[in-house]
Amino acid sequence: MIVHQFNAAGSKARQDLDDAPIIRIHDLRKSFGSLTVIDGLSFEVHRGEKLALIGPSGSGKTTILRMLMTLETISGGRIEVCGEPLYHMSRNGAEVPADEAHLHEMRRHIGMVFQHFNLFPHKSVIDNITLAPMLTQGVARADAERQARELLEMVGLADKEASMPSQLSGGQKQRVAIARALALKPEIMLFDEVTSALDPELVEEVLEVMKRLAAETDMTMLLVTHEMGFAREFADRVLFFDRGRICEQGTPEQIFTNPAQDRTRTFLRKIIAAGHRV
Amino acid sequence: MDWDWQFAREITPILLQGLKVTLIATILGAAVAAVLGLVFALLRRSSNRVVARTAGFLVQFIRGTPLLVQLYFIFYVLPDIGIRLPALAAGVIGMGLHYATYAAEVYRGGIEAVARGQWEAARATNLTMRQTWTHVILPQALPPMIPALANYLLAMFKETPLLSAITVLEMMNQAKSVANSTYRYVEPMTLVGVFFLIISLISVAGLRWLERRYGRRT
Ligand SMILES: Nc1ncnc2c1ncn2[C@@H]1O[C@H](COP(=O)(O)OP(=O)(O)OP(=O)(O)O)[C@@H](O)[C@H]1O
Ligand SMILES: [Mg+2]
Numbered sequence: 001m002i003v004h005q006f007n008a009a010g011s012k013a014r015q016d017l018d019d020a021p022i023i024r025i026h027d028l029r030k031s032f033g034s035l036t037v038i039d040g041l042s043f044e045v046h047r048g049e050k051l052a053l054i055g056p057s058g059s060g061k062t063t064i065l066r067m068l069m070t071l072e073t074i075s076g077g078r079i080e081v082c083g084e085p086l087y088h089m090s091r092n093g094a095e096v097p098a099d100e101a102h103l104h105e106m107r108r109h110i111g112m113v114f115q116h117f118n119l120f121p122h123k124s125v126i127d128n129i130t131l132a133p134m135l136t137q138g139v140a141r142a143d144a145e146r147q148a149r150e151l152l153e154m155v156g157l158a159d160k161e162a163s164m165p166s167q168l169s170g171g172q173k174q175r176v177a178i179a180r181a182l183a184l185k186p187e188i189m190l191f192d193e194v195t196s197a198l199d200p201e202l203v204e205e206v207l208e209v210m211k212r213l214a215a216e217t218d219m220t221m222l223l224v225t226h227e228m229g230f231a232r233e234f235a236d237r238v239l240f241f242d243r244g245r246i247c248e249q250g251t252p253e254q255i256f257t258n259p260a261q262d263r264t265r266t267f268l269r270k271i272i273a274a275g276h277r278v
Numbered sequence: 279m280d281w282d283w284q285f286a287r288e289i290t291p292i293l294l295q296g297l298k299v300t301l302i303a304t305i306l307g308a309a310v311a312a313v314l315g316l317v318f319a320l321l322r323r324s325s326n327r328v329v330a331r332t333a334g335f336l337v338q339f340i341r342g343t344p345l346l347v348q349l350y351f352i353f354y355v356l357p358d359i360g361i362r363l364p365a366l367a368a369g370v371i372g373m374g375l376h377y378a379t380y381a382a383e384v385y386r387g388g389i390e391a392v393a394r395g396q397w398e399a400a401r402a403t404n405l406t407m408r409q410t411w412t413h414v415i416l417p418q419a420l421p422p423m424i425p426a427l428a429n430y431l432l433a434m435f436k437e438t439p440l441l442s443a444i445t446v447l448e449m450m451n452q453a454k455s456v457a458n459s460t461y462r463y464v465e466p467m468t469l470v471g472v473f474f475l476i477i478s479l480i481s482v483a484g485l486r487w488l489e490r491r492y493g494r495r496t
Contacts, residue, residue: 069402071402104404108404111403114398114399119399122418131413
């Protein structure tokens with residue numbers, strides 16, 4: 001039910017932009033001190049695309065998502081979201097670094113789900129979900145709660161609205177976190193290894209929710225994961241990262257059954273050996 | 279040395295008068311300390327290095343000097359530069375400032391104990407800085423601080439007799455003036471001790487309760 005609202009909001013408001021990439025990353029660089037983590041990265045994401053970012057540990061996947069969520073500053077290059085620069089803005093005709101007001105404005109397009117959930121532990125499940133819409137979008141409490149209940153229904157937690165996060169299992173926490181992010185109706189959702197902190201038997205319930213989300217919405221989704229089987233099923237396009245660059249990209253079919261690069265093959269072989277399904 | 283019940287009864291009202299001032303000074307001092315402590319804590323977290331350093335130095339300075347000296351300074355030295363304060367106001371500011379530095383440390387610990395992921399979740403849900411503080415960080419940071427803050431409140435209460443040095447007519451000062459005019463010390467001083475003890479015991483019970491209610495389990 002709720003997902004149709006996303007469709008409407010997504011397509012009506014910005015029909016003119018539908019063909020333009022929703023995310024455009026150009027020559028992006030990021031260093032932590034002397035360590036360069038992202039080095040001249042460029043790629044584009046189209047509206048509605050489901051993208052899986054895979055690659056060895058330390059290749060910069062999380063950093064990319066964090067830069068998109070403005071949790072990290074960039075060291076160079078450019079990111080555009082919905083046709084507007086993320087870290088730049090124009091003032092008196094000149095382009096200057098973005099200020100907090102601009103970042104705030106831009107963050108409305110983007111939501112994120114974290115590996116460790118990061119629910120607000122002092123708030124009940126429903127308050128976790130209604131807090132931001134009420135504070136940042138001026139949604140009335142009654143409307144926010146109605147929407148939160150629909151979202152909880154969708155993630156299969158309709159009976160948990162009054163629970164505190166500490167009373168939930170990891171899988172339930174993560175589904176609440178997904179609902180919390182969805183409540184803001186972002187056009188872009190970022191998922192950073194959202195199942196890797198979960199006990200194995202709880203992984204499926206979260207993946208199930210995400211599969212439905214991918215199938216039923218036209219939200220743009222970027223997914224960092226070590227679950228290759230899920231990436232294959234979920235993604236329209238897979239980017240394989242190595243040392244802060246895209247080493248290879250293609251459809252899941254191409255990447256998983258017929259990778260062109262040796263490094264991709266090595267990575268996939270290792271990850272299968274480590275017990276992940278492909 | 280004999281105890282004169284009649285005399286004790288006679289001086290009780292004036293001591294209670296003093297106790298009222300003691301309590302007022304404690305409460306106002308605590309309010310000043312709570313607010314100024316927050317200011318210190320925030321300044322020390324400032325991304326501006328100069329601001330953070332200056333605040334850090336100020337906190338160290340205030341902590342490194344005795345409260346009595348600070349009280350004298352505020353009440354007897356500041357008038358030389360034209361700042362003339364009533365005794366109670368000077369006392370409240372002095373105690374408040376002093377205990378603010380301790381409160382700041384408690385705040386800092388409490389704030390730093392909130393997981394980094396909470397800041398990030400607040401940002402990802404697009405809360406403003408102000409909303410992040412009021413709805414996410416402080417509600418988590420404050421409860422564990424309450425026992426420590428209450429402890430300092432009790433400590434401050436027991437230090438209020440220092441205010442007698444700057445002519446505040448709190449309980450100790452009233453007892454001293456009674457003693458000085460009657461040459462009897464045993465009743466006034468005993469009663470002061472008893473009143474402090476009663477309030478401290480009640481406070482300690484309250485503190486225990488706060489610790490059970492809010493204290494961090496270790
Ligand atoms: N705040 C930071 N300070 C310093 N170095 C950092 C910081 N964050 C990330 N790094 C470094 O940047 C590199 C890329 O990290 P990132 O977390 O983006 O990798 P990743 O691809 O997500 O890896 P993983 O699969 O293990 O999650 C790593 O070498 C990491 O140590
Ligand atoms: Mg990562």
